[in-house]
Amino acid sequence: MTHTPPADARFIPETVLKRDIFSETISGHLDGAPDLPVVLRKLDGVPAYARPLAWWLARKEIRGLRAVRGIEGCPELIRADRVGLLRSWTQGTPLQLAKPDDPAWYADARRLLREMRRAGVTHNDIAKPQNWLMTPEGRAAVIDFQLASVHRRRGRLFRIMAREDLRHLLKQKRAYAPHLLTPSEHRMLARKSLPSRVWMATGKRAYNFITRRLMNWSDGEGTEDRIERDGPALRAAWLARPDVSEVALCTYARPAKGVGLYAFVETTCDEATLRALAPEPRPDLIQPVTLLPRDAGGAPRLDALALIAANRLDELELLTKADPELARDVAPIVSARLNLTDRDRGA
Structure with a gap:
């Protein structure tokens, strides 16, 4: 039986998974537990000009991970310090590679969104297929909570953002298993929320110009x-x-x-x-x-x-x-x- 190390155990790095101006994501394990993989979002090497935004994103991720603790399919936050965020490793294949066409995966993904919604959490970044995983058991998992929101009140904004999470899941279903879409899901896909339409017409363009042109960076996990x-x-x-x-x-x-x-x-x-x-x-x-x-x-x-x-x-x-x-x-x-x-x- 593998001994579970204390949360303050030394992180042993193994593989750099991605780099961008806001963080470096490294997989590895804690000292004394080579069979328990973890992931470090390393922030202490971020350039000075990007540090405020990097830590703003990190604080959102910390809050989101704490709120979804215990939900199957969500990473578990192990610790956060000046080096960065250490979380559990989620084994699975990104959606753009897994391309699931089994209705069971989409049913489990909806279960995951329901449990997040009960915890008052919206992910806000699951339009990207790389933020969805298919686990070896065929279950759904989500990663990258940098843009997640934790809502104290279940007001109109929360309902809109939760609906957008579900609509973005349906976009993945349309891409990889269109034959599984129901008539009601087709109707939902055709109706973007007003904030989403405004964002696509205004904020999204400015965001892409700043990140891709001025900063030479992409939010698509660099992939x-x-x-x-x-x-x-x-x-x-x-x-x-x-x-x-x-x-x-x-x-x-x-x-x-x-x-x-x-x-x-x-x-x-x-x-x-x-x-x-x-x-x-x-x-x-x-x-x-x-x-x-x-x-x-x-x-x-x-x-x-x-x-x-x-x-x-x-x-x-x-x-x-x-x-x-x-x-x-x-x-x-x-x-x-x-x-x-x-x-x-x-x-």
Whole structure:
């Protein structure tokens, strides 16, 4: 039986999961409990100009995590100090990779939102699929409470924000399991709240201009924007060649601030040829592979490739343990992987 360490035990870092100007998110464990994974949102290295906003977001997250304590599918806050926030690790696959089409997952996600609502909490950031997870048991989980609100009163603002949380869950359902939507859910999706319409028309544009243009930062966990922005041109350039059969793009945290783009290319070309063919801005890492792992429908296994790109081999091992075919397909890719950073950090 694993001994549970005290909450003030030393954090042992393992993997940098993401970096942005507001924090650095690192997975690891507490000293004396290597089998109990935790996550540190590290704030002591935030630039001075971003520190007030970073700690404002952190205080919202602290308050939100305290309010949802005990709700299955929500992280548990372990401690908060001048270094940052330490919380429990939620094992699961982000929605954009899991793409759930089982009605049980969506029923559990609604259960999770109901329990949060009873606790007076609205998440306010679950339009992003990466903030939803599918656990190994097929349950729903949510992460990233930086924008969460804790409401003392269940007034009109609370009801509007809770409704928006549910509507954003339905947007995920529309993206990954549209056949499961009911007529009432279709009607709800078609009716945005007035604050949401005002935000999209005004505040959202100003927010995007400040964060993406002036600060060169994206709130999309740093994951989707580079793929969406640079991916189409990369795929077109490479797939125009007869010796390139598929391209899979993933992201990872770079040793310096920012997000790297990792390209897995199924080809007989070498890396130098692929790099020369790639339009600017080129991927940070380009790995030619003989054969990409694929799912039953023939699509690349982005869940496994994303773990290789991030060098999260412990999680990859869990993913492949019950799938010998996947383990066989990823073995040569793992052995030739190009991102070897962020695994061995000093305490």
